[in-house]
Amino acid sequence: MVQNLEYIAAMLLYVTGLGIMLFHSNLIKKIIGMNIMETAVFLIFIAAGYVRGGQPPIALPGEPLLLPVNPLPQALILTGLVVSVSITAYALALLREIYRHFGTLDAAEIARRKGELT
Amino acid sequence: MDDLVLKVVARVIIPFIQVYGLYVVLHGHLSPGGGFAGGVILAGGFILYALAYGRPALDSLLPDRLAALLESGGVLWYTGLGLVGLLTGSAFLANARAGFPLGVPGRLFSGGIVFLLNLGIGLKVAATISTLFRNLQEEE
Amino acid sequence: MKSVLIILLLVCLAALLVAVALDMPPLGEPSTPANASPLTRYVIANAVRDTGSPNRVAAVVADYRAYDTLGETTVLFTAVAAILALERGRKDEKSNG
Numbered sequence: 001m002v003q004n005l006e007y008i009a010a011m012l013l014y015v016t017g018l019g020i021m022l023f024h025s026n027l028i029k030k031i032i033g034m035n036i037m038e039t040a041v042f043l044i045f046i047a048a049g050y051v052r053g054g055q056p057p058i059a060l061p062g063e064p065l066l067l068p069v070n071p072l073p074q075a076l077i078l079t080g081l082v083v084s085v086s087i088t089a090y091a092l093a094l095l096r097e098i099y100r101h102f103g104t105l106d107a108a109e110i111a112r113r114k115g116e117l118t
Numbered sequence: 119m120d121d122l123v124l125k126v127v128a129r130v131i132i133p134f135i136q137v138y139g140l141y142v143v144l145h146g147h148l149s150p151g152g153g154f155a156g157g158v159i160l161a162g163g164f165i166l167y168a169l170a171y172g173r174p175a176l177d178s179l180l181p182d183r184l185a186a187l188l189e190s191g192g193v194l195w196y197t198g199l200g201l202v203g204l205l206t207g208s209a210f211l212a213n214a215r216a217g218f219p220l221g222v223p224g225r226l227f228s229g230g231i232v233f234l235l236n237l238g239i240g241l242k243v244a245a246t247i248s249t250l251f252r253n254l255q256e257e258e
Numbered sequence: 259m260k261s262v263l264i265i266l267l268l269v270c271l272a273a274l275l276v277a278v279a280l281d282m283p284p285l286g287e288p289s290t291p292a293n294a295s296p297l298t299r300y301v302i303a304n305a306v307r308d309t310g311s312p313n314r315v316a317a318v319v320a321d322y323r324a325y326d327t328l329g330e331t332t333v334l335f336t337a338v339a340a341i342l343a344l345e346r347g348r349k350d351e352k353s354n355g
Contacts, residue, residue: 002280003280003284003285004279004280004282004284004285005285006285007279007282007285008276008279008280010279011272011275011276011278011279012272012275012276014275015268015271015272015275018268018271019264019268022264022267022268023261023264047285048285048290048292049292049293050285050286051286051287051288051293052285052286052287054288056150057302057313057314057315058148058149058150058312058313058314059306059312060223060224060306060312061223061306061307065302067288068302068314070292070293070298071298071301071302071305071314071315071317071318072292072297072298072301072318073292074315075315075318075319075323078152078154078315078319078330079326079327079329079330081154082154082330082331082333082334083330083333085334086333086334086336086337087337089250089254089337089338089341090337090340090341092254093253093254093340093341093344093345094344096254097344097348100348146313146316146320147309147310147311147312147313147316147317147320148311148312148313149313150313150315152313152315152316152319152320153320189335189338190335192331192335193331193332193335196327196328196331197328200324200325200328210325211321211324211325211328213308213309213310213321214308214309214310220309220310221310223306223310223311223312224312228310228311229309229310229311229316230309230310231309231320231321231324232309232310232311232316232317232320232321233311235320235324235327236316236320239327239331242331242334242335243334246334246335246338249338249342250337250338250341253341253342253345254341
Protein backbone atom coordinates (compact mmCIF):
# COMPACT_ATOMS: atom_id res chain seq x y z
CA MET A 1 0.00 0.00 0.00
CA VAL A 2 1.53 3.26 -1.15
CA GLN A 3 1.09 6.14 1.24
CA ASN A 4 0.10 9.62 0.08
CA LEU A 5 -1.91 8.28 -2.84
CA GLU A 6 -4.00 11.47 -2.93
CA TYR A 7 -0.90 13.64 -3.26
CA ILE A 8 0.38 11.47 -6.11
CA ALA A 9 -2.99 11.74 -7.86
CA ALA A 10 -2.88 15.52 -7.51
CA MET A 11 0.67 15.67 -8.89
CA LEU A 12 -0.29 13.55 -11.90
CA LEU A 13 -3.36 15.75 -12.44
CA TYR A 14 -1.06 18.77 -12.46
CA VAL A 15 1.22 17.19 -15.06
CA THR A 16 -1.85 16.26 -17.14
CA GLY A 17 -3.04 19.86 -17.11
CA LEU A 18 0.42 21.11 -18.08
CA GLY A 19 0.55 18.57 -20.90
CA ILE A 20 -2.81 19.75 -22.23
CA MET A 21 -1.60 23.35 -22.15
CA LEU A 22 1.61 22.47 -24.01
CA PHE A 23 0.25 20.01 -26.57
CA HIS A 24 -2.86 21.80 -27.82
CA SER A 25 -2.72 25.05 -29.68
CA ASN A 26 -6.46 25.65 -29.36
CA LEU A 27 -6.86 28.41 -26.79
CA ILE A 28 -10.04 26.96 -25.26
CA LYS A 29 -8.18 23.73 -24.60
CA LYS A 30 -5.36 25.71 -23.02
CA ILE A 31 -7.88 27.26 -20.61
CA ILE A 32 -9.24 23.79 -19.80
CA GLY A 33 -5.68 22.64 -19.07
CA MET A 34 -5.13 25.64 -16.81
CA ASN A 35 -8.30 24.75 -14.91
CA ILE A 36 -7.11 21.18 -14.44
CA MET A 37 -3.83 22.48 -13.02
CA GLU A 38 -5.72 24.75 -10.61
CA THR A 39 -7.86 21.80 -9.53
CA ALA A 40 -4.70 19.81 -8.80
CA VAL A 41 -3.41 22.56 -6.52
CA PHE A 42 -6.75 22.71 -4.68
CA LEU A 43 -6.65 18.93 -4.27
CA ILE A 44 -3.19 19.06 -2.69
CA PHE A 45 -4.30 21.71 -0.19
CA ILE A 46 -7.55 19.98 0.76
CA ALA A 47 -5.75 16.64 1.09
CA ALA A 48 -3.18 18.22 3.41
CA GLY A 49 -5.97 19.19 5.81
CA TYR A 50 -7.70 15.83 5.72
CA VAL A 51 -7.80 13.59 8.77
CA ARG A 52 -8.66 9.95 8.16
CA GLY A 53 -11.99 9.17 9.78
CA GLY A 54 -12.41 12.80 10.82
CA GLN A 55 -15.65 14.71 11.07
CA PRO A 56 -16.55 18.14 9.65
CA PRO A 57 -15.26 20.98 11.85
CA ILE A 58 -18.78 22.06 12.83
CA ALA A 59 -20.00 21.65 16.39
CA LEU A 60 -21.77 23.69 19.03
CA PRO A 61 -19.98 24.23 22.37
CA GLY A 62 -21.75 21.35 24.08
CA GLU A 63 -21.32 18.83 21.30
CA PRO A 64 -18.29 16.54 21.05
CA LEU A 65 -15.80 17.33 18.27
CA LEU A 66 -13.51 14.32 18.13
CA LEU A 67 -10.94 14.33 15.35
CA PRO A 68 -12.11 17.29 13.24
CA VAL A 69 -10.55 17.84 9.81
CA ASN A 70 -8.42 20.95 9.40
CA PRO A 71 -10.61 23.96 8.53
CA LEU A 72 -7.75 26.28 7.51
CA PRO A 73 -6.88 24.78 4.08
CA GLN A 74 -10.57 24.70 3.17
CA ALA A 75 -10.91 28.40 3.97
CA LEU A 76 -7.77 29.19 1.97
CA ILE A 77 -8.95 27.21 -1.05
CA LEU A 78 -12.24 29.10 -1.07
CA THR A 79 -10.18 32.15 -2.04
CA GLY A 80 -8.39 30.17 -4.74
CA LEU A 81 -11.67 28.94 -6.18
CA VAL A 82 -13.04 32.44 -6.55
CA VAL A 83 -9.85 33.69 -8.19
CA SER A 84 -9.94 30.67 -10.53
CA VAL A 85 -13.53 31.44 -11.56
CA SER A 86 -12.69 35.11 -12.16
CA ILE A 87 -9.63 34.30 -14.27
CA THR A 88 -11.52 31.71 -16.33
CA ALA A 89 -14.40 34.09 -17.00
CA TYR A 90 -12.08 36.92 -18.02
CA ALA A 91 -10.01 34.60 -20.22
CA LEU A 92 -13.16 33.39 -21.97
CA ALA A 93 -14.29 36.97 -22.57
CA LEU A 94 -10.87 37.79 -24.04
CA LEU A 95 -11.05 34.67 -26.22
CA ARG A 96 -14.35 35.85 -27.65
CA GLU A 97 -12.75 39.16 -28.62
CA ILE A 98 -9.82 37.25 -30.18
CA TYR A 99 -12.25 35.12 -32.16
CA ARG A 100 -14.11 38.20 -33.40
CA HIS A 101 -10.84 39.77 -34.49
CA PHE A 102 -9.01 36.82 -36.05
CA GLY A 103 -11.80 34.35 -36.81
CA THR A 104 -9.87 31.50 -35.23
CA LEU A 105 -8.86 30.23 -31.78
CA ASP A 106 -5.70 28.41 -32.88
CA ALA A 107 -2.63 29.95 -31.24
CA ALA A 108 -0.27 29.11 -34.14
CA GLU A 109 -2.72 30.47 -36.71
CA ILE A 110 -3.16 33.69 -34.70
CA ALA A 111 0.61 34.13 -34.49
CA ARG A 112 0.89 33.62 -38.29
CA ARG A 113 -1.81 36.20 -39.03
CA LYS A 114 -0.23 38.69 -36.66
CA GLY A 115 3.03 38.22 -38.61
CA GLU A 116 1.17 38.96 -41.83
CA LEU A 117 -0.36 42.12 -40.41
CA THR A 118 2.92 43.69 -39.28
CA MET B 119 -35.47 27.01 -28.44
CA ASP B 120 -39.06 26.49 -27.37
CA ASP B 121 -39.13 23.23 -25.42
CA LEU B 122 -42.26 22.49 -23.41
CA VAL B 123 -40.65 19.80 -21.25
CA LEU B 124 -37.74 22.07 -20.33
CA LYS B 125 -40.09 24.94 -19.50
CA VAL B 126 -42.40 22.87 -17.29
CA VAL B 127 -39.55 21.13 -15.45
CA ALA B 128 -37.74 24.43 -14.95
CA ARG B 129 -40.90 26.03 -13.58
CA VAL B 130 -41.19 23.21 -11.03
CA ILE B 131 -37.57 23.03 -9.83
CA ILE B 132 -36.43 26.68 -9.95
CA PRO B 133 -38.25 27.61 -6.68
CA PHE B 134 -36.54 24.71 -4.92
CA ILE B 135 -33.14 25.74 -6.29
CA GLN B 136 -33.64 29.31 -5.08
CA VAL B 137 -34.86 28.24 -1.63
CA TYR B 138 -31.90 25.89 -1.30
CA GLY B 139 -29.52 28.67 -2.35
CA LEU B 140 -31.00 31.02 0.23
CA TYR B 141 -30.74 28.26 2.85
CA VAL B 142 -27.04 27.74 2.07
CA VAL B 143 -26.41 31.50 2.27
CA LEU B 144 -28.35 32.09 5.49
CA HIS B 145 -27.04 28.99 7.27
CA GLY B 146 -23.44 29.63 6.21
CA HIS B 147 -22.32 29.94 9.83
CA LEU B 148 -24.20 26.82 11.00
CA SER B 149 -23.77 24.22 8.28
CA PRO B 150 -21.45 23.59 5.32
CA GLY B 151 -21.71 26.32 2.72
CA GLY B 152 -21.58 30.08 2.91
CA GLY B 153 -21.95 33.15 0.79
CA PHE B 154 -19.97 31.95 -2.21
CA ALA B 155 -21.51 28.49 -2.52
CA GLY B 156 -25.05 29.74 -1.89
CA GLY B 157 -24.62 32.63 -4.31
CA VAL B 158 -23.55 30.26 -7.06
CA ILE B 159 -26.62 28.06 -6.40
CA LEU B 160 -28.88 31.12 -6.60
CA ALA B 161 -27.21 32.12 -9.85
CA GLY B 162 -27.74 28.58 -11.12
CA GLY B 163 -31.47 29.14 -10.74
CA PHE B 164 -31.25 32.36 -12.77
CA ILE B 165 -29.17 30.65 -15.46
CA LEU B 166 -31.67 27.79 -15.73
CA TYR B 167 -34.45 30.38 -16.06
CA ALA B 168 -32.57 32.12 -18.88
CA LEU B 169 -31.90 28.83 -20.66
CA ALA B 170 -35.54 27.69 -20.45
CA TYR B 171 -37.38 30.95 -21.09
CA GLY B 172 -34.83 32.95 -23.04
CA ARG B 173 -32.75 36.02 -22.32
CA PRO B 174 -35.58 38.61 -22.35
CA ALA B 175 -37.35 36.79 -19.51
CA LEU B 176 -34.23 36.93 -17.34
CA ASP B 177 -33.64 40.55 -18.30
CA SER B 178 -37.09 41.48 -16.98
CA LEU B 179 -36.61 39.43 -13.79
CA LEU B 180 -33.08 40.65 -13.00
CA PRO B 181 -32.40 43.83 -14.99
CA ASP B 182 -28.84 44.90 -15.71
CA ARG B 183 -29.17 47.86 -13.37
CA LEU B 184 -30.35 45.70 -10.46
CA ALA B 185 -27.47 43.26 -11.02
CA ALA B 186 -24.96 46.12 -11.11
CA LEU B 187 -26.55 47.56 -7.96
CA LEU B 188 -26.25 44.21 -6.15
CA GLU B 189 -22.62 43.79 -7.23
CA SER B 190 -21.43 47.22 -6.15
CA GLY B 191 -23.74 47.10 -3.14
CA GLY B 192 -22.22 43.81 -2.00
CA VAL B 193 -18.70 45.22 -1.93
CA LEU B 194 -19.90 48.47 -0.30
CA TRP B 195 -21.90 46.52 2.32
CA TYR B 196 -18.79 44.49 3.12
CA THR B 197 -16.57 47.57 3.41
CA GLY B 198 -19.23 49.42 5.40
CA LEU B 199 -19.48 46.59 7.92
CA GLY B 200 -15.70 46.72 8.20
CA LEU B 201 -15.78 50.47 8.82
CA VAL B 202 -18.20 49.95 11.72
CA GLY B 203 -15.25 48.34 13.46
CA LEU B 204 -13.14 51.46 12.89
CA LEU B 205 -15.94 53.79 14.06
CA THR B 206 -16.33 51.93 17.34
CA GLY B 207 -12.63 52.16 18.00
CA SER B 208 -11.49 48.60 17.29
CA ALA B 209 -9.96 47.00 14.19
CA PHE B 210 -11.26 46.94 10.59
CA LEU B 211 -13.78 44.10 10.19
CA ALA B 212 -13.78 43.34 13.92
CA ASN B 213 -16.64 41.18 15.10
CA ALA B 214 -17.58 41.10 18.78
CA ARG B 215 -15.15 43.86 19.70
CA ALA B 216 -16.97 46.21 17.30
CA GLY B 217 -20.23 45.66 19.13
CA PHE B 218 -21.90 43.12 16.85
CA PRO B 219 -24.03 40.84 19.06
CA LEU B 220 -22.81 37.25 18.86
CA GLY B 221 -26.13 35.82 19.99
CA VAL B 222 -26.64 32.22 21.03
CA PRO B 223 -24.41 29.91 18.93
CA GLY B 224 -26.58 27.64 16.83
CA ARG B 225 -29.44 30.09 16.29
CA LEU B 226 -30.06 31.51 12.81
CA PHE B 227 -29.47 35.13 13.89
CA SER B 228 -26.14 34.66 15.58
CA GLY B 229 -22.50 34.96 14.76
CA GLY B 230 -22.52 38.76 14.43
CA ILE B 231 -20.55 39.86 11.39
CA VAL B 232 -20.25 36.32 9.93
CA PHE B 233 -23.97 36.15 9.16
CA LEU B 234 -24.12 39.68 7.72
CA LEU B 235 -21.03 39.23 5.55
CA ASN B 236 -22.33 35.90 4.21
CA LEU B 237 -25.62 37.58 3.27
CA GLY B 238 -23.86 40.38 1.37
CA ILE B 239 -21.45 37.99 -0.38
CA GLY B 240 -24.30 35.64 -1.36
CA LEU B 241 -26.34 38.35 -3.10
CA LYS B 242 -23.23 39.79 -4.75
CA VAL B 243 -22.03 36.43 -6.06
CA ALA B 244 -25.51 35.55 -7.39
CA ALA B 245 -25.61 38.83 -9.34
CA THR B 246 -22.01 38.42 -10.52
CA ILE B 247 -22.34 34.87 -11.84
CA SER B 248 -25.57 35.66 -13.69
CA THR B 249 -23.94 38.76 -15.20
CA LEU B 250 -20.97 36.64 -16.30
CA PHE B 251 -23.37 34.15 -17.89
CA ARG B 252 -25.28 36.89 -19.66
CA ASN B 253 -22.13 38.46 -21.04
CA LEU B 254 -20.54 35.22 -22.19
CA GLN B 255 -23.73 33.91 -23.80
CA GLU B 256 -23.67 34.77 -27.47
CA GLU B 257 -26.46 37.19 -28.27
CA GLU B 258 -28.85 35.82 -30.87
CA MET C 259 10.68 16.60 -32.34
CA LYS C 260 8.84 19.20 -30.30
CA SER C 261 6.40 16.67 -28.88
CA VAL C 262 9.27 14.37 -27.85
CA LEU C 263 10.79 17.24 -25.88
CA ILE C 264 7.45 18.01 -24.27
CA ILE C 265 6.91 14.38 -23.27
CA LEU C 266 10.44 14.24 -21.83
CA LEU C 267 9.77 17.39 -19.80
CA LEU C 268 6.44 16.07 -18.54
CA VAL C 269 7.90 12.71 -17.53
CA CYS C 270 10.78 14.38 -15.66
CA LEU C 271 8.34 16.73 -13.91
CA ALA C 272 6.01 13.87 -13.03
CA ALA C 273 8.88 11.83 -11.57
CA LEU C 274 10.05 14.81 -9.51
CA LEU C 275 6.57 15.62 -8.22
CA VAL C 276 5.78 12.00 -7.32
CA ALA C 277 9.08 11.78 -5.46
CA VAL C 278 8.07 14.92 -3.54
CA ALA C 279 4.63 13.44 -2.83
CA LEU C 280 6.16 10.25 -1.45
CA ASP C 281 8.39 12.35 0.80
CA MET C 282 5.55 14.44 2.25
CA PRO C 283 4.15 13.73 5.74
CA PRO C 284 1.68 10.82 5.73
CA LEU C 285 -1.73 11.98 4.63
CA GLY C 286 -4.71 11.75 6.93
CA GLU C 287 -2.79 11.62 10.21
CA PRO C 288 -3.78 14.12 12.91
CA SER C 289 -0.09 14.58 13.70
CA THR C 290 1.08 16.09 10.39
CA PRO C 291 2.56 19.59 10.68
CA ALA C 292 -0.51 21.18 9.07
CA ASN C 293 -3.04 19.39 11.26
CA ALA C 294 -1.11 19.69 14.49
CA SER C 295 -0.18 23.36 14.19
CA PRO C 296 -1.11 25.63 17.10
CA LEU C 297 -3.16 27.81 14.73
CA THR C 298 -5.40 24.91 13.71
CA ARG C 299 -5.86 23.90 17.35
CA TYR C 300 -6.67 27.46 18.33
CA VAL C 301 -9.30 27.86 15.58
CA ILE C 302 -10.98 24.54 16.36
CA ALA C 303 -11.03 25.20 20.09
CA ASN C 304 -11.95 28.88 20.19
CA ALA C 305 -13.92 29.71 17.02
CA VAL C 306 -17.33 29.48 18.67
CA ARG C 307 -16.25 31.65 21.58
CA ASP C 308 -14.64 34.27 19.30
CA THR C 309 -17.21 34.47 16.51
CA GLY C 310 -20.37 32.68 17.64
CA SER C 311 -20.29 30.53 14.53
CA PRO C 312 -20.15 26.72 14.97
CA ASN C 313 -18.87 26.30 11.39
CA ARG C 314 -15.11 26.77 11.71
CA VAL C 315 -14.62 27.32 7.98
CA ALA C 316 -17.15 30.18 7.96
CA ALA C 317 -15.51 31.58 11.08
CA VAL C 318 -12.11 31.63 9.33
CA VAL C 319 -13.47 33.01 6.06
CA ALA C 320 -15.72 35.72 7.45
CA ASP C 321 -14.04 36.65 10.71
CA TYR C 322 -10.38 35.72 11.18
CA ARG C 323 -9.55 36.25 7.52
CA ALA C 324 -12.33 38.67 6.62
CA TYR C 325 -9.83 41.10 5.13
CA ASP C 326 -8.73 38.36 2.72
CA THR C 327 -12.35 37.73 1.76
CA LEU C 328 -12.75 41.43 1.03
CA GLY C 329 -9.89 41.10 -1.45
CA GLU C 330 -11.59 38.02 -2.89
CA THR C 331 -14.85 39.86 -3.54
CA THR C 332 -12.81 42.67 -5.06
CA VAL C 333 -11.19 40.19 -7.47
CA LEU C 334 -14.62 38.93 -8.55
CA PHE C 335 -15.89 42.50 -8.90
CA THR C 336 -12.85 43.50 -10.97
CA ALA C 337 -13.28 40.51 -13.28
CA VAL C 338 -16.92 41.46 -13.96
CA ALA C 339 -15.97 45.09 -14.46
CA ALA C 340 -13.26 44.11 -16.95
CA ILE C 341 -15.62 41.84 -18.88
CA LEU C 342 -18.29 44.56 -19.04
CA ALA C 343 -15.64 47.05 -20.16
CA LEU C 344 -14.60 44.71 -23.01
CA GLU C 345 -18.22 44.39 -24.09
CA ARG C 346 -19.00 48.13 -23.87
CA GLY C 347 -15.77 48.99 -25.69
CA ARG C 348 -16.73 46.73 -28.58
CA LYS C 349 -20.21 48.29 -28.81
CA ASP C 350 -18.76 51.82 -28.81
CA GLU C 351 -16.30 50.85 -31.54
CA LYS C 352 -19.15 49.50 -33.64
CA SER C 353 -21.31 52.61 -33.24
CA ASN C 354 -18.43 55.02 -33.92
CA GLY C 355 -16.85 53.35 -36.90
